[in-house]
Amino acid sequence: MDRNKRIRQLASWWLCAAALLVTLGCAKGKLVYEAPGGQSNKSLIPGIEEGGDGQSFVLVTAIGQGVPPESGSAQQKMILARRAAVVDAYRNLSERLTGMLVQAYTQQGQNLVSVDQINLQTTSYLRGARIIEVDYEDGLATAKVLVSIRPKTLAFH
Numbered sequence: 001m002d003r004n005k006r007i008r009q010l011a012s013w014w015l016c017a018a019a020l021l022v023t024l025g026c027a028k029g030k031l032v033y034e035a036p037g038g039q040s041n042k043s044l045i046p047g048i049e050e051g052g053d054g055q056s057f058v059l060v061t062a063i064g065q066g067v068p069p070e071s072g073s074a075q076q077k078m079i080l081a082r083r084a085a086v087v088d089a090y091r092n093l094s095e096r097l098t099g100m101l102v103q104a105y106t107q108q109g110q111n112l113v114s115v116d117q118i119n120l121q122t123t124s125y126l127r128g129a130r131i132i133e134v135d136y137e138d139g140l141a142t143a144k145v146l147v148s149i150r151p152k153t154l155a156f157h
Contacts, residue, residue, distance in 0.1 A: 057148040061132070062096055064089025066141040078141075082134050085143035090126060093145050098124040 066084025068077030100122040107115035129147040136142075 057150055059146060059148050060093065060096060061144060061146045062089050062093035064092055064143045064145070066143070068139060068141075077139075078136050081139070081141035082136055082143070085134060085141035086131060086145070089131075089143040089145040090129065091122065093126060093129060093147060094122045094124040097126075097147070097149075098122060 064085045064087065066081045066086075066088055068081040072080070100120050103117075103119045103121070105115065105117045106113060126147060129145050132144040132146050134141065134143045
């Protein structure tokens with residue numbers, strides 16, 4: 001029984017190594033997808049736009065929303081709501097680029113759930129992210145941020 005477990009573990013390691021080699025082997029070249037017949041990549045892959053030097057960039061956008069606090073002057077409420085929208089947009093961009101860590105914990109006893117926690121965490125360094133627009137209407141601020149990334153190298157521009 002112990003020998004079968006070791007064989008399964010070894011086979012899973014080989015499978016992971018083979019998948020990694022296949023993935024790395026597919027990562028050569030400058031284009032995400034080469035269009036047949038010399039067509040533009042724009043029509044085939046959404047989010048791809050040509051850079052100024054002839055290289056392709058992926059433009060990633062995120063939208064955030066913020067509401068004003070209950071106390072403060074009208075100007076303070078507007079400024080704080082706009083700031084909350086920008087921070088929310090950066091968080092959404094971070095989640096979109098690097099994903100998030102989800103930790104869940106549930107404690108049960110006597111057929112009742114006594115503790116149920118879900119924690120979400122994301123960490124990233126957003127270099128080159130730009131605030132495109134911030135609007136404030138009817139007590140709700142909306143912000144849009146954008147970052148351009150070169151495919152395959154994952155270099156921020």
